[in-house]
Amino acid sequence: MAKTEIDSKAAEAANEEQVKETETQAEAEAVKEKEASSEDAQAPEGEKEKKGFFSKKKDKKDEQIEELTDRLKRTMAEFDNFRKRTEKEKSAMYEIGAKDIIEKILPVVDNFERGLGAVTEEQKEDSFVAGMEMIYKQIMTTLDSVGVKAIEAVGNEFDPDFHNAVMHVEDEEVGENIVVEEFQKGYTYRDTVVRHSMVKVAN
DSSP, rough: HHHHHHHHHHHHHHHHHHHHHHHHHHHHHHHHHHHHHHHHHHHHHHHHHHHHHHHHHHHHHHHHHHHHHHHHHHHHHHHHHHHHHHHHHHHHHHHHHHHHHHHHHHHHHHHHHHHHEEEEEEEGGSSSHHHHHHHHHHHHHHHHHHTEEEEOOOOOOOOOOTTEEEEEEOOSSSSTTEEEEEEEOOOEEETEEEEEEEEEEEE
């Protein structure tokens, strides 16, 4: 009996030691897992904070670049608009100035034409008349070189954009709405009418 009791107690003691050892191992593994999970939880936060720190700097720099780029684009657009507007204004001023000068020259041309039209065949041989004809031709050549053209009138169909009808006449030999006589010659400057032709139109 005594031997059996001793063996039983020894077995119980061995079992208790094995249980304690098992519990100790379990506790050690639990501590390791806790520490590992703690490190895993902390490591991403550190990395995230570090990454967030640099990403904030990068975002701020990108914002500054975008802002400066936007300013540059707006400045370039404003300058381009200013350049186009200035060129348009200069062109308009040039056109207005040129047209004004041409309008003042045309009466001089009219007077040359009236004077030369009144010259007789005998007077055409006179040196003075020849000189006046040369001056008239020079004026007309100069006007033509800058874009001033005479409007075709007699024999053409009446066009209110180019002709100013001051008289109408019944003429069966001429087609309807045809210019039969020109009282004052009209001119255009670069396809813009400077002065309409003053004409007589057949009904």
